Amino acid sequence: MQKTQRELYLEVLQKLKQEGVLEDIVLIGSWCGQLYREYFKDDKYVPVIRTRDVDFLVPIPVKIKRQVDLQQILSDLGFNIVFKGRDGYISFEHPDLIIEFLVPERGRDSDKPYAIPKLGINAQPLRHLDLLSEKTVKISFGGVEVVAPHPANFALQKLLISGRRTKVEKAEKDRALAFEILKALIEAGDGASVTACYRRLPKKWQKNILAVVEQSEWAEMLSGLLAVE
Amino acid sequence: MFVVDVLKEELDNSLQMKENYERSLAEIPKGSLVRREIKGHGYYYLVYREAGAVKSIYKGKVSEAELAKYGVFKEKRSRCRKHLSEVNKQIRFIRKVLRAKDAA
Numbered sequence: 001m002q003k004t005q006r007e008l009y010l011e012v013l014q015k016l017k018q019e020g021v022l023e024d025i026v027l028i029g030s031w032c033g034q035l036y037r038e039y040f041k042d043d044k045y046v047p048v049i050r051t052r053d054v055d056f057l058v059p060i061p062v063k064i065k066r067q068v069d070l071q072q073i074l075s076d077l078g079f080n081i082v083f084k085g086r087d088g089y090i091s092f093e094h095p096d097l098i099i100e101f102l103v104p105e106r107g108r109d110s111d112k113p114y115a116i117p118k119l120g121i122n123a124q125p126l127r128h129l130d131l132l133s134e135k136t137v138k139i140s141f142g143g144v145e146v147v148a149p150h151p152a153n154f155a156l157q158k159l160l161i162s163g164r165r166t167k168v169e170k171a172e173k174d175r176a177l178a179f180e181i182l183k184a185l186i187e188a189g190d191g192a193s194v195t196a197c198y199r200r201l202p203k204k205w206q207k208n209i210l211a212v213v214e215q216s217e218w219a220e221m222l223s224g225l226l227a228v229e
Numbered sequence: 230m231f232v233v234d235v236l237k238e239e240l241d242n243s244l245q246m247k248e249n250y251e252r253s254l255a256e257i258p259k260g261s262l263v264r265r266e267i268k269g270h271g272y273y274y275l276v277y278r279e280a281g282a283v284k285s286i287y288k289g290k291v292s293e294a295e296l297a298k299y300g301v302f303k304e305k306r307s308r309c310r311k312h313l314s315e316v317n318k319q320i321r322f323i324r325k326v327l328r329a330k331d332a333a
Contacts, residue, residue, distance in 0.1 A: 048231075049231065049232060049235050050235075051235055051238055051239055051242070052239065052242060053242075078308060078312070080246075080249060080250065080253055080309070080312065082249050093246050093249060094312065095243075095246065095312050095315040095316050095319065098242060098246075169234035169237075169238075172231065172234070173231065173234065173235070176231065
């Protein structure tokens, strides 16, 4: 019988856990919504619709100790290996899920993928991803503990990158996701984590986030939280 | 509209995936190894389809490694075809939904 998307996703998580990789990578992107539903289980948080893209952040320096053949593992689970971009970062495609590995981009803009020999893959470098691994939480999903960004970090990073998006619809999706999470944090009485995260950011980033918030209907609700000392 | 944007993104994903599966299928060497008994001895033929006709090429005695290699090709081809069919279904479904939304 054909596996459901959830079953396949869980199988991937279990395999990554078994290989000792899962604890050293961070789940980012819209699939975090599922985890935050667990995190905010008493506060009725409803995640925004997600796509098939499952993104994992590999924090730099890479902490993974064991040599793992990720291409073989995911190929055995039915994923097709595809090389994307000019220099070819790896994407694992299945009709139900698309898995990609990302690393924080530092220094000058570059299209070059980042090689992670321990996993036998090339990852895609992207800006502002450090913020997602700065503070993380462990959330259980289907019996597997997954590392995700703290919701405050996740939401502020989404607001930050929404201002850099070229596609309007992507920017709107980022903002919708961010504001729903910020609302859930406030309702859970954890607005302080948003303030703390915001204060740790560089001034320029704070300014960019504030500009996005001020143009939104959430400006009043968030103005108190996004204040510097 | 938010849901429509997500559907459009997924349509793009599926179209890209279709292209990737078709490319993967084209890269897999054609045919399967078939064993035939001739006068008590086993010989292998590479059997494949070309322009609707079944062709077979004599390969003679084949090593275990080559047999395993063709086994992997067969499995990969079957998986790619199955996934390509799923992706084609997704494309038809998303296009139908987007057309219905435009008509509404």
